[in-house]
Amino acid sequence: MSIDAIIMGIAFICIHLFANDLLPSGRIQRLKWFSFSGGLAVSYVFVYVLPTLHKEQITVKKYSDYLTMESELYFVGLIGLLIFYGIQKVVRKAQKEGENKKARTLFWMQILFFGLYNALVSYTVISHEVLGIQAVFYGLAVGMHFTAVAHDLWREYEDIYNRVGRYVLAAGILMGWIFGVNVSLPPVTETIIFAFISGAMILNVLKYELPPDEEAHFPTFAIGVISYTSITMSLKFFFQW
Template identity: 80%
Template structure:
């Protein structure tokens, strides 16, 4: 494991353990924080996740005769959207019906799936050997994404999240570390994993990080989008990421 990946993984663990301490308590500051974070996350999806998914699709099509179209990995990404959206919908439905015991039980299922999600994200970071400045900028976007997801889970059932949930999410990061170091999967399998978590990440970014109209601070959101996109695209141009 490279030092870059180790530092990034350790930061992800701290984020899940201390996420709510990182968010400003004042309403205006909190809205600006989430707007800026959302801008970075949306930019990350468009300048990294979608282009990388396209590149993975082209590689898979070139070296695997079974993949004859140009959309197989996008279908896998759609499955990621469907699965995570379905789980969240079931939890919300139980909450709206006032069945708190069922909702709390289903919330554990949601925590488990986000633990698996964290594991796959961490595995992808390690297996793709993201290093140097690239690790800093991609790690920043993913880290802020983790903060937003953790905060939303905390708002649903803070007692469950604080007592056990955050440790489950942190253990997902550690499990992904171990898998990334010890397990070497085929390029096809790694592409499928990337596509699945890409779909889940796109859903979670739009759901958790894109602020609603009444809570958005658009200038801060725009600054996040423009700054992250400009810097990342410049680094892509100069360093051929």
Template identity: 80%
Template sequence: MSLDAFIMGISFILIHLFANKLIPSKRIHRLKWFSFSGGLAVSYVFVYVLPTLHKEQILVKKYGDYFTMESELYFIGLIGVLIFYGIQKIVRKAQLNNKTKKARTLFWLQIGFFGIYNMLVAYTVISHDVLGIQAIFYGLAVGLHFVAVAHDLWREYADIYDKVGRYVLALGIIAGWILGVLVTLSPLIESIIFAFISGAMILNVLKYELPPDDEAHFITFAIGVISYTTITMSLKFFFQW
């Protein structure tokens, strides 16, 4: 495991343990923070996740008869969207119906799935051995994404999240970290894992990480999109990411 991946893993763990300490308390600062974070996340989806998913789809064609179309991995990404959207929809419906006990029980299900999500993200980071400047920009985007997800879960049930939930999410990072170090999966399985978490990440970014219209600070959002996209595309051009 590289030093870069080690630092990212530690950072992701600390983010889940102390995410709400990182978010400004004043409303206008908080709105600007989430707008900038959302801008980075959207940029990350379009300049890294989708192109990488396309590249992985091209690579899996060499596995013969199993992949004869040009959309199998996109279908797996769609399954990721479907599963995470369904879980969050069920939890929020229970909350709206004021079924407190049921909603809290289902919230544990949501925490569990995000623990698995974190494990798969951490495994992908370690197994792909992201290095150098690429690790910095990858870690920045994913780290801010984790902060937004953690804050969203905290807002639903702060007591559950603070007492147990954040530790479950942090353990997911550790589990993925260990798997990445000890287990070597085939390139095909790694492509499938990447496709699945890509679908889940795209859903979380576009539906839950972007601030609502009445809470968005568009200029800050645009700065996040333009700055991250410009720097990342420039680095891709010069360093052939």
């Protein structure tokens, strides 16, 4: 395991443990932070996740004679999006209907699924051996994504999240990390995992990280999109990522 993966793993764990303590306390500063973070996340989806998914779709056909279409991995990504959307929809519906006991039970299920999500993301980082400057930009985008997810869960049930939830999410990172170091899965399986979490990540970014109109600071959002995209595309051009 490279030093880059170790640093990213520790950073991701710390984010879940201390995310809400690191966010700015002022409302305007917090809105700008989330707008900038949302800009980075959207840029990350379009300049890294989708192109990588396309490349993996081409690669995976080399390992199986049964994959004859050009969209199998996109279907897996769609399943990931559907599952995570369904879980979050059920939890929010129970909250709106005032079924507090049911909502809290469902929130535990949501925490467990996000723990699994974190484990799969962590495993993907290790298995893809992201190194050097690429690791910095990958880690920056994913780290801000984790911060937004942690804050969203914290806002729903602060007591559960602070008491247990954040440790479950951090444990997910650790489990994926350990699994990635000790287990080598077939390339097709690794690609399917990447496709599944890509769908879930696209949902979380576009539905939950983009700030609502009344809370968005568009100039800061635009700066996040343009700066991350420009730098990443330049590095792709020079270093052939």
